[in-house]
Amino acid sequence: MKKFIINNTILGLPILLAVTLTIYFTVIILRFPLIGMEVREESGQWIVANIYENGWASSQPIVEGDILKLVNDQKPENHSTVKWFKRVEMADSITISNKNVNTKMYTTSHSYINSQYLFYLLLPFFFTVMTILLSIFIYRKKKNDSSAIVLIYFLLSIGVCYLSASVSSRGDIIGTISNIITLSFSLILFVHFLKSYFLRYNLVFIGMKSLRILYTINLLFLFLIFISLFFDKLYNFGRNIQLLLFLILIVYLFFHLIQFYIKSRNSEGRGVLKILGLTLFVAFSPFLCFYGIPKTLFGKELALAETTAAFLIVIPISFVYLQLVEKLFDIEFLLSRMRYYALLSFPFTLFTILILKLILNIKLLSSFTIITFIVLFIFTILFLYTKEYLDYKISHHLFSQKSHFESSLYKFFQKAKNETKVNSLIQNLMNEISDVLMVEGIEYIEVEADSEGANWFLKNRNNYSPVLVDHLEKVNWVKYGMGSLIEFVDGFIIVIGGDYRNKNIIFCGMKKFKTNLNIQEKIWLETLAYISGILLENFQLIEDLFQKIETYKNQKKETSNSYPSWLSRLLFTLSEKERLNLSIDLHDSVLQDSLQILREVDNIVVKVTDQSIKNDLYELKERILDNIHLVRETCNELRPPFLTERGFFDSIQYLFEQTKLRSNFILHTKLESTLQIVEKEYELILYRVVQELLNNAMKHSKATNVKLSLTEYNQVLTIVYQDDGIGMDMTQLKDSFKTIGLSGIKERVRSIGGTIKICSGPGKGMNVLIEIATGSDEND
Secondary structure (H helix, E strand, C coil), X not given: CHHHHHHHHHHHHHHHHHHHHHHHHHHHHHHCCCXXXXXXXXXXXXXXXXXXXXXXXXXXXXXXXXXXXEECCECHHHCHXXXXXXXECCCCEEEEECCCCCEEEEECCCCCCCCHHHHHHHHHHHHHHHHHHHHHHHHHXXXXXXXXXXXXXXXXXXXXXXXXHHHHCCCCHHXXXXXXXXXXXXXXXXXXXXXXXXXXXXXXXXCHHHHHHHHHHHHHHHHHHHHHCCCHXXXXXXXXXXXXHHHHHHHHHHHHHHHHHHHHCCCCCHHHHXXXXXXXXXXXXXXXXXXXXXXXXXXXXXCCHHHHHHHHHHHHHHHHHHHHCCCCCXXXXXXXXXXXXXHHHHHHHHHXXXXXXXXXXXXXXXXXXXXXXXXXXXXHHHHHHHHXXXXXXXXXXXXXXXXXXXHHHXXXXXXXXXXXXXXXXXXXXXXXXXXXXXXXXXXXEEEEECCCCCCEEECCHHHCCHHHHHHHHCCCHHHCCCCCEEEECCEEEEEEEECCCEEEEEEEECECCCCCCCHHHHHHHHHHHHHHHHHHHHHHHHHHHHHHHHHHHHHXXXXXXXXXXXXXXXXXXXXXXXXXXHHHHHHHHHHHHHHHHHHHHHHHHHHCCCHHHHHHHHHHHHHHHHHHHHHHHHHHHHXXXXXXXXXXXXXXXXXXXXXXXXXXXXXXXXXXXCCCCCCHHHHHHHHHHHHHHHHHHHHHHCCCEEEEEEEEECCEEEEEEEECCCCCCHHHCCCCCCCCCHHHHHHHHHHCCCXXXXXXXXXXXXXXXXXXXXXXXXXC
């Protein structure tokens, strides 16, 4: 209970203080307009030194050099803002004497309202209220999260800082003190928030010692600034110190973020860092570029601080998003789009500003022009983002033609996935183009370059019209890659493949109604051509591979009556992959269905009272169990589970044990416990060899005794098989991949560079000797 009260007090008091200050600042802004007049004392008189562009005084016939006589019917030096800040603010009336010695009293009011309410009340007020509401929302959602608590302090600080800037410009002492404290503290609280936030990604943004140093330096600077308030000559120095501290913290923060990003760019928090960088850039760059840097270096700002501070609104929105969201938006996509949209928006915005200058005769470097440029630039980018989103959402309803092209692409790819031949793919592509665009004619053409690559010629050029041949042979095809679209007077061409010496193209005649290709049709054709080119290239590679395999196979069979070892290994690898897929399918379909049927039979047995039916169900259950056992054994044979789980030695031992249980002969085995296979690829092949020898013995040998040994000497594995069965005529042994027996064993052994000798005859049993180098393949 005590902890609950402390936590609520820690967060409740700052929120209550922020609400109180917001009310107070709002009353001050409503009560007193921004007069915007700086004065200086000369020879006992107060001279008007400067008049703010957006202040009340700028709308009055008051100019620099006029003499300030009275403020609220009292001497100027008795007025608090003149005394403390050398500015005339929070006054109901002022008396001015101009150069003609004409004295006039002015009554301040909000009758002249241009942008004051917008910049000094509405934007700051809504910003501060939003930060307070977000703080309350975060507290309700994540009050036990340390980073959330720091974020609440940061939001309250930056909200009060923004609103107090308007009050500080009016010379209110509470507003000035609040602004001085929160301006720099908000940045340090931001650093503190990042430190707490990145702990969830196990990243250290800043050490606790460095954070304490920042707090200490900030307190020292604040002490100097507060001292300067009590000395007239140090006031401007204090304001510059405040700006300098803020600039130092900003620069430190940016450099530290860059350093942190470089160090953590491959970590999980990479997206967060980019979002933070973008947020800070949008929020603070207007203040730095148009107020902070010009004011510090040249003593005059390009835009008012209150105006540039409007961009701070992105900070609470972004940080609350980071704190509450579980998945981040794609910042990489957002930034790439922003670069493109900014490139489009800049010339449009610049052109608009120039038009406004000509029409309204405004100054190009005035604060109004700069703000208008920035706002228009940002809104143009936002409009382009919105347009892209709307295109995605409603394009299917507004642009039926686009939807038609998307359906066409989908239909073509559905057909293409079942094709295995190049000619069929090209024919499907031509049919799709003809059906969609309704062109007058369509041809598949191959063009090739001469030996020097300077001139191009059509293959089978006599099959085409002379006009078409002349057109195509004039094209410099080197410039056009896969997916290119070339338009002619009497048609168009798409490039679907080729290299720098030859091109595969499709020529299409004019559309049915003699119209040009529109943008959607061009995009569709280029997409279709590019992806078709990829498919065509893959199909050609596969066809070439098959052709080479077939040619090589025939050559080797003519010379040595055997296949190359690499081909055998490739085919057996494909076979094992299919065995694996079949095993998974059997396990996930037949086996699971059988188990479900078994459970249903058990449920029926419980409900049945007739004993004869129960007996039938028990018999059915036994048959189902036998089938389940058979399916499991089949799965194990297709994909030996022990081989990956327990290794080669245990798998062979298990195979021997299973064979002894299922066979009608006596199996004598010898297996060295120190047997090791260096190449993992060989383990499955050797397992299959032993498995095939034992299966052959069970199915065909009719033996009573079988001996099988696996020994290793000098890195050579020797497999010896002997049986006393019926044997076989060796002249009937065919070398074919279609047989699974001894010829299959021979090819498996040869695929890993081994040798095999088979001796047998009718009634003489069978002897097999296999020798394999364990871990080397010298015959490839």
